[in-house]
Amino acid sequence: MIVTVQPTGISAADVLAVARGDARVELSPATVEAMAASRAIVDDIESSGRPVYGVSTGFGALANTSIAPQRRAELQHALIRSHAAGIGAPMPREVVRAMMLLRVRSLAMGRSGVRPVLAQGLVDLLNHEITPWVPEHGSLGASGDLAPLAHCAIVLLGEGWVLGKDGARMSAAEALHGAGLRPLDLAAKEGLALINGTDGMLGMLLLAIEDAAHLFAMADVTAALAIEAMLGSERPFLPELHSIRPHPGQAASAANIHRLLQDSAIMDSHRDDLAHAVQDAYSMRCAPQVAGAARDTLEFVSLVSSRELVSVVDNPVVLTDGRVESTGNFHGAPLGFAADYLAIAAAEVGAIAERRVDRLLDVTRSRNLPPFLSPDAGVNSGLMIAQYTAAGIVAENRRLASPASVDSLPTSGMQEDHVSMGWAATKKLRTVLDNLTSLLAVELLAGVRGLQLRSPLAPSPAGRAAVAAVEPFAGTPGPDLFLAPVLEQARAVVAGRALRGEIEAAVGPLS
Template identity: 80%
Template sequence: MKQVTVGPDSVTPEQVIAVARHGARVELSEAALAAMRASRSIVDSIERDERAVYGVSTGFGALANTFIEPARRAELQHALIRSHSAGMGDAMPTEVVRAMMLLRIRSLAMGRSGVRPLVAQSLVELLNAGITPWVPRHGSLGASGDLAPLAHCALVLLGEGWVRAADGRRIAGAEALATAGLAPIALASKEGLALINGTDGMLGMLLLAIADARHLFTMADVTAALAVEAMLGSDRPFLPELHEIRPHPGQAASAANIHRLLAGSSIMDSHRDDLTHAVQDAYSMRCAPQVAGAARDTLDFAVQVAARELVSVVDNPVVLPDGRVESTGNFHGAPLGFAADYLAIAASEVGSISERRVDRLLDVARSRELPAFLSPDPGVNSGLMIAQYTAAGVVAENRRLSVPASTDSIPTSGMQEDHVSMGWSAAHKLRTVLANLSHLLSVELLAACRGLQLRAPLAPSPAGAIAVRRIAEVAGDPGPDEFLAPILEHSRSLLVGTELRTEIEAAIGPLA
């Protein structure tokens, strides 16, 4: 997807990803331009009537009852952007800022914000020129939307603020505009508020997280299957008829993945009728679909919330087609904050059960005749002992990050904004949990492949053979200890990328 057209009806999650991660160009549709012109005409009529309307002719927040003279209303909008550009901390990733900008364009294009088309088009030009405002990590409480992060974006439109250069340096917004051949704009009444009052930052992070979680949850089935195979586990708990009697859709999908991944394994066949094996595998093996499946269902809930938000008007005040300008609470990020917190809890548990399988693979008392720590020469060599330590530390961090942010409201603005969502924080920590999950699954991928190698001459499943071959490109065969960090990085690149999954699916069919 190289071009995204933004109309008054919304954008899709795929379009957000295309702009945020792949640099797709953006344009406004004629319908969007018409919708913005119509809503702006209503604001212009209010200006002529000199009515007291929040955001048009009054101050903001606790200053909402302060009437602003017409001659100072443009000044008011510029002052708003400057004062709200009060973030601190490291810069947010480029993909988050680009997603946030596209979603603000989407909101303005719906024709409920009362801005001139020029304002939305100026944001479009920033995206197409590859200009990424420097948006600090801290500043948003998730109500009234993502005020500070969006203000840092808007400030660049004025030829002020900071921009993140391609090499990570911070440069002046005026310099970035001049280099790109763009000119600063001057804001009219209502436009400053419309640029910053919305849930675009937390929604952008949630959409990016959803895309990442969807892939990681599938790869969690891959690593679980490889671990079960390496530990001489049973494939019977993954039979479809056992999941039809508990009809959670995510559980059925996960079980079907694992069952197909284990098919065609000589390792599995070697012990299928061996009565010396346990009648039941440990929970971390047998209950993999129940945990990963519940996470999939949680992901589906987050997808539904994000889809609703993508078609929502989240500005305040909003300009209605009948000429009314009404204050709303639609900027409150509670729906997104709850979804992000819920998904973080689910993703954390997917990582937790993965680490338990790693620990079992490494424990000579429980791994069913695999050598201690998956080293052919344990004692002199420690094998993957410390990789499990690393995984345990990551699991502990994810547990801390699973504490909900959305229950931690702090009142602001002289008690006018006395309950906030913390949706930005919830979405930000969700992304951290998912990054941590990728580390945990990559440890399991390496450990499971090492276990499969140690089962030779028995041949693994087709999926296992592919994974072992790709891991061995860097890790080689089991042997003396080596510098482990680069091997773990290789495992993670295989896990988060698409090549390993694509090769496995070419061999056994698509995975859910």
């Protein structure tokens, strides 16, 4: 696959294809033309001697410092070196690739005043699978992701570090030489254009959106398994009950769960039982209200990211009429708010899943399932400690759901006196979603154990698919197992697409 970068922007699918699918990248002729026209304006300004931020002046609190013409190229190189000041473990490869492609997108819009060779340099890194070493700490989401983007930009200069094939750090000069690439020399404005913008935040948010969409569908699957195993009712998920509270996400989640519970001998066994509870617990009955609200949150976040994909986030920007104007478009508040909102929603999807796990394991509430889903409880502890693990993860997600975007620390001599913390918000969102994967894995295992223990009653088609996916590595209820590898494999089932595909083949597409 080839992703062609146009001056009108790229799509979220393009970012995912490059970040996760290693698609190749190319610049369209229109992109090269737009960048060249923008650069001509900067060249005219530089020759005129007019003071313009980032072209003939210093940066941040040094914006009023005039830079002599013969030192302006030096200024751009010094900017990259000084701003590549991150520290900590390297960011994942997919995040860095997304960030680089989004910086290409920003330059390609023809408002940054840089030569096409600059965007082509980043394209060459992507196509040669050279991934800069970007430390996790350094961005405040203020003038965008300054430090992370500088760690990408310094590789273009033949300096800094890249991720080696084995994950170890190697010199950028060595990586460029091995790929037959030459370092770039920057011209006026180009260093600033490489690092000013929201590309790291947006890249992480786009990756998180794809993950969240899948996990929210899987949350409906694991909820249905738990409800079926606990002899719950499917009646709270009838469409007419959700049409009277018309939140689209709620209706979609309820429709999923209702469909997943059909054609089940387990459900049939108690449907007309007068002893059956009139109302199930909230963690069962209100699953669509929580997961559905999360889906609606995701829809809002997707809208924010789609706007950002067609936004000019550089500073200063070069307008087509020849003006160069300072902006605040690099500020990450829209992305920080969105990431914090989605983290809250995802944390609650995991929290309600853990409550269903606890109910499945409690002999007083599970409707005649054995304690901790062990047929020989006492000698064996079953899934007791798996629920402890889930509870600990829920507690961590609650801490991570505390918004980063309300925390601002002034920098740059009070020039940057309000920052977004959008990098922190999107980074912790990814952790929340990884934790949600683990929580759904515990519920998947517990739900399957419950269905197995209802034998000889046959579960729903969705339940049968889940049992078939889990049983090869988890076995059937019996003596205790070494649970850690079982949970790791359950995580892989939740994160993967195979089980969802089997279920959809049986019951139809899930929303």
